[in-house]
Amino acid sequence: MDFIKTTEGNICILAVVGRMDTLTAPEFEAKCAECAAEGATRIVVDLSSLEYISSAGLRSILASAKKLKALGGGLSFCCLSGIVNEVFAVSGFSKLMPVFPTRQEALAKA
Amino acid sequence: MDSLRLPARDSSLPDLLRLAQSCARRAGLDEQTVQRVELVLEEALVNIISHAYPQDEPNPQVQLDCKVAGGALTLTVTDWGAAFDPVLPTEHDADLAANLEADLDNRVLGGLGLILIRGMSQAAYARVDGANVLTLNFPPAG
Numbered sequence: 001m002d003f004i005k006t007t008e009g010n011i012c013i014l015a016v017v018g019r020m021d022t023l024t025a026p027e028f029e030a031k032c033a034e035c036a037a038e039g040a041t042r043i044v045v046d047l048s049s050l051e052y053i054s055s056a057g058l059r060s061i062l063a064s065a066k067k068l069k070a071l072g073g074g075l076s077f078c079c080l081s082g083i084v085n086e087v088f089a090v091s092g093f094s095k096l097m098p099v100f101p102t103r104q105e106a107l108a109k110a
Numbered sequence: 111m112d113s114l115r116l117p118a119r120d121s122s123l124p125d126l127l128r129l130a131q132s133c134a135r136r137a138g139l140d141e142q143t144v145q146r147v148e149l150v151l152e153e154a155l156v157n158i159i160s161h162a163y164p165q166d167e168p169n170p171q172v173q174l175d176c177k178v179a180g181g182a183l184t185l186t187v188t189d190w191g192a193a194f195d196p197v198l199p200t201e202h203d204a205d206l207a208a209n210l211e212a213d214l215d216n217r218v219l220g221g222l223g224l225i226l227i228r229g230m231s232q233a234a235y236a237r238v239d240g241a242n243v244l245t246l247n248f249p250p251a252g
Contacts, residue, residue: 022120022156052145054152055222065214083145090229091222096214 003031011110012040013103017049020057028057032064032075041073044106048079053087065097074098078106111177118159118170118189126155126174130185133176137183140251147183147248150231153223154187154196154244162191162242181250189242195235196224196244 001024004015012035020028035043045061065075076098080088088094100106114129116122130151134144155172163170175186227233232247 021152022123052149054149054156055226056156058222062214062217069214083142083149086142086146086230087149087226091225096212096217 001027003027005031005035007040008107010040010042011107012038012043013046013107014043015046015049019052020050020060021052021054022056025054025056025060029060029064032068036068036071036073041068041071042110043068043073043075044103044110045075045077046079046103046106047077047084048081050084053084055091058087058091058093061093061097074110076100076106076110078103111175113173113175115171115173118155118163118172118191120159122172123152123155123159126172127151129174130176130183133178133185134183134248137178137248138181138250139183139248143248143251146230147185147246150227150233150246151185151187153227154246157194157196157223158187158189158191158242162189162194167191183248185246185248187244187246190240191242193237194242195237196227197233197235 001016001018001020004017006013014031014035016028018024032043061075068074078100079102080099088099098106098109100109112129112133114126116125127148130147131144134147139147158172171190173188175188177184177186232249234245236243
C-alpha cells in the first residue's frame with residue numbers, strides 16, 4: 001500500500017494506492033498519526049486508487065477516526081468505487097463516516 | 111474440486127486466496143464478485159487463524175475446497191479447532207446490529223469481519239465430526 005500525501009491549507013489529503021488488508025492496515029493508522037503530528041488533524045482520504053479493503057482496514061480507519069476526533073479533527077473520504085464502495089455500504093461505514101463523490105466536495109466540507 | 115490443506119497461519123493466506131480466485135475466474139464470475147470471494151475468504155481464514163486453535167497448538171490446520179458448477183462458486187472452509195459458528199445469529203448479533211448503527215464514539219472495533227462474511231456471501235455452517243465446516247456460496251451475477 002502506498003500513500004500520496006498533499007496538503008491544502010491545513011487539511012491533509014491522503015490518496016491511498018493498493019490494498020488495505022491484514023498485512024498493510026497498520027500503515028494507514030501510522031500515516032494518519034503522521035499528519036496529526038504535523039498539525040493536520042483534518043484528513044481527506046482519496047480512495048479512488050484503493051483496490052481492496054478488508055475488516056482489518058476498516059478497523060484501522062475507525063481507530064484513526066476516533067483519535068482524530070479526540071484531537072478536534074476528523075477523517076472524511078472521497079472517490080469510492082467497486083468493492084471498496086460495497087464494503088463501506090455493508091459495514092455501515094458509509095453512514096458512520098463523511099463520504100463524498102469528489103475530492104472537491106470532501107475538501108469543502110472538511 | 112480443487113483442495114488445499116495448509117497450516118492455519120498467516121503465511122498460508124496468499125496460497126489459499128490465490129486458489130479461490132483462480133476458481134472464481136474459472137466459474138466466470140464478474141470481477142467484483144471475484145474480489146468479494148477474496149474478501150469473504152480472507153475474513154473467514156483470519157478468524158480461524160486468530161481464534162480457532164490454542165496458541166500452543168503444534169499443528170493447526172485449515173482446508174479449502176473449491177467447487178465450480180453452473181457458473182457458481184462454492185468454497186468450503188474446514189478447521190478442526192474450537193466450535194464456532196460465524197453465521198448463526200446469537201446474542202452477540204444484536205450487538206453487531208447495534209454496532210452497525212452506532213455513531214463514531216460508540217462504535218466498537220470488533221465484529222466487522224463477521225458482518226462482511228454475512229453481508230457479501232451466502233454462508234452456511236455445520237459442525238461435523240469435530241470440525242467446523244463453513245460453506246460460502248457465490249452465485250453468478252444477475
